[in-house]
Amino acid sequence: MKTSIARKVSMALSALFLMVFLLQHFAINITSVFSSEIFNDLSHFMGTNFAIQYIMQPILIFGVVFHFVMGFILEIKNKQSRNIKYVKNNGGANSSWMSRNMIVSGFLILTFMGLHFYDFWIPELKTKFIEGDWTGMIEGEKGLRYFAELQHKFVSPIRVGIYCVAFVFLSLHLLHGFSSAFQSVGANNKYTRALSKFGVAYAILIPLGFIVIALFHHFNHC
Amino acid sequence: MSGTKDMNLTLKIWRQKDQKSSGKMVDYKVNGISPDSSFLEMMDVLNEGLISKGEEPVEFDHDCREGICGMCSLYINGEAHGPDRAVTTCQLHMRKFKDGETITIEPWRAKAFPVLKDLKVDRSSFDRIQQAGGFISVNTSGNTQDANATPISKDNADKAMDAATCIGCGACVATCKNASAMLFVGAKVAQYSLLPQGQVERKDRVLNMVKQMDLEGFGNCTNTGACEVECPKGISLENIAIMNREYLKASLTKEE
Numbered sequence: 159m160k161t162s163i164a165r166k167v168s169m170a171l172s173a174l175f176l177m178v179f180l181l182q183h184f185a186i187n188i189t190s191v192f193s194s195e196i197f198n199d200l201s202h203f204m205g206t207n208f209a210i211q212y213i214m215q216p217i218l219i220f221g222v223v224f225h226f227v228m229g230f231i232l233e234i235k236n237k238q239s240r241n242i243k244y245v246k247n248n249g250g251a252n253s254s255w256m257s258r259n260m261i262v263s264g265f266l267i268l269t270f271m272g273l274h275f276y277d278f279w280i281p282e283l284k285t286k287f288i289e290g291d292w293t294g295m296i297e298g299e300k301g302l303r304y305f306a307e308l309q310h311k312f313v314s315p316i317r318v319g320i321y322c323v324a325f326v327f328l329s330l331h332l333l334h335g336f337s338s339a340f341q342s343v344g345a346n347n348k349y350t351r352a353l354s355k356f357g358v359a360y361a362i363l364i365p366l367g368f369i370v371i372a373l374f375h376h377f378n379h380c
Numbered sequence: 381m382s383g384t385k386d387m388n389l390t391l392k393i394w395r396q397k398d399q400k401s402s403g404k405m406v407d408y409k410v411n412g413i414s415p416d417s418s419f420l421e422m423m424d425v426l427n428e429g430l431i432s433k434g435e436e437p438v439e440f441d442h443d444c445r446e447g448i449c450g451m452c453s454l455y456i457n458g459e460a461h462g463p464d465r466a467v468t469t470c471q472l473h474m475r476k477f478k479d480g481e482t483i484t485i486e487p488w489r490a491k492a493f494p495v496l497k498d499l500k501v502d503r504s505s506f507d508r509i510q511q512a513g514g515f516i517s518v519n520t521s522g523n524t525q526d527a528n529a530t531p532i533s534k535d536n537a538d539k540a541m542d543a544a545t546c547i548g549c550g551a552c553v554a555t556c557k558n559a560s561a562m563l564f565v566g567a568k569v570a571q572y573s574l575l576p577q578g579q580v581e582r583k584d585r586v587l588n589m590v591k592q593m594d595l596e597g598f599g600n601c602t603n604t605g606a607c608e609v610e611c612p613k614g615i616s617l618e619n620i621a622i623m624n625r626e627y628l629k630a631s632l633t634k635e636e
């Protein structure tokens with residue numbers, strides 16, 4: 159990570175990995191809208207499969223931590239590269255708000271991830287590693303617990319509101335980030351225009367999908 | 381002469397005595413500026429006025445005054461080379477401004493471009509990046525090959541030519557929120573890597589130029605694309621992608 163291009167490429171690779179992960183996360187969550195059984199089965203598989211728990215999950219944690227730590231490092235370094243600010247700067251004349259505020263959208267995503275982990279990951283760790291319960295069952299009842307837990311979280315309108323706002327910022331992050339990541343790894347060719355159109359679709363549809371899921375469970379919980 | 385009437389303007393200009401002093405913005409009035417004059421001619425009018433009053437003129441860089449040397453700079457109303465596109469400050473016309481307008485004029489701001497005096501900055505960091513690899517080796521012992529004897533594909537010749545139009549003005553750095561020099565360095569790396577003459581030093585060139593760029597204290601590119609918009613020569617972001625590719629290839633395959 160000694161040179162600017164090495165940092166840039168590693169930032170992009172971690173981001174590309176996160177975007178693939180996000181797609182997979184979405185694919186599982188969206189099933190909860192159609193079928194509690196499929197959602198439960200998939201969640202149970204993800205939550206208890208050895209490869210996912212002990213190989214993919216550590217890679218994911220590393221990817222996330224790497225991405226935001228490097229994001230902050232870049233921000234600090236870049237601020238230092240202009241030690242005296244302009245009195246008047248018209249950034250809007252030549253670049254998008256999203257591209258100039260990746261650290262803002264990124265920071266808000268990070269805050270949201272704090273809540274997200276408090277909601278789902280910490281209880282999950284507690285159940286599995288502290289209480290040692292790997293059955294995935296609801297205590298004293300039949301059936302898997304994941305769907306019920308999911309619905310329970312989306313009862314509070316405040317939490318649903320926070321989720322929605324967070325995904326708007328994820329969308330803004332990806333509206334610049336998607337095509338930026340390809341440029342960073344040196345891919346700028348005849349496919350770039352098509353790819354950045356696809357990127358805009360991805361950046362809007364995936365976060366919107368997560369918002370739809372949250373709203374769906376808010377208005378349809380048992 | 382165009383029919384439009386002369387303009388009166390208020391200028392807010394960065395004044396700084398020398399590299400060590402701290403500077404400040406100072407207000408000036410200029411009157412009777414023709415809308416057909418260039419921005420630098422307007423600055424000349426200001427300076428003539430200052431000199432006749434016995435005051436110190438505002439220093440700014442310029443040379444060719446026809447958009448080819450890259451010497452003129454100035455951050456005008458929050459944009460490198462002002463509000464017009466694909467022009468240098470010497471090619472910027474005063475008709476882009478309104479009569480009675482207040483215009484803010486600042487030097488390029490980057491740690492790697494320290495202010496020397498007023499609006500003049502030291503861009504020798506660009507020269508040192510060039511010296512680190514922005515050249516080709518040619519045989520000058522008397523049997524130099526004719527350049528046209530080496531076939532070059534039209535596509536690559538065009539791209540190299542486009543990259544070669546970079547005049548090293550530094551607007552890309554000045555405008556980048558990260559003060560990154562990657563458009564400039566990208567243009568120089570791409571230009572040579574696309575040509576057969578540039579192959580000998582291909583790997584060393586990109587590694588050494590990027591190393592020097594980092595040493596000079598330029599920031600990290602985050603692909604905002606502001607440089608491409610403000611560049612007077614329309615240097616494309618594709619050149620940065622080419623540099624990233626060249627750098628990756630070189631660092632993975634270079635033998636120590």
Ligand code: HEM
Pocket residue numbers: 166169170171173174176177180222225226229230232233260261263264265267268271331332334335336338339340342343601602603
């Ligand atoms: C955890 C909080 C996060 C922070 C603090 C953060 C911060 C940043 C920053 C500062 C950048 C700009 C750096 C650059 O372009 O070189 C960036 C780029 C990017 N981020 Fe994030 N980010 C976060 C989460 C995410 C997530 C969850 C995703 C995707 C699912 C993501 C996708 C991207 C993409 C695609 C880029 C563009 C990479 C590139 O330009 O090469 N980020 N992030």
Ligand code: SF4
Pocket residue numbers: 545546547548549550551552553563564567607610611612613614615
């Ligand atoms: S890339 Fe454009 S803006 Fe940057 S130095 Fe070259 S000509 Fe100037």
Ligand code: FES
Pocket residue numbers: 441442443444445446447448449450451452468469470471
């Ligand atoms: S003075 Fe030469 S480019 Fe402007």
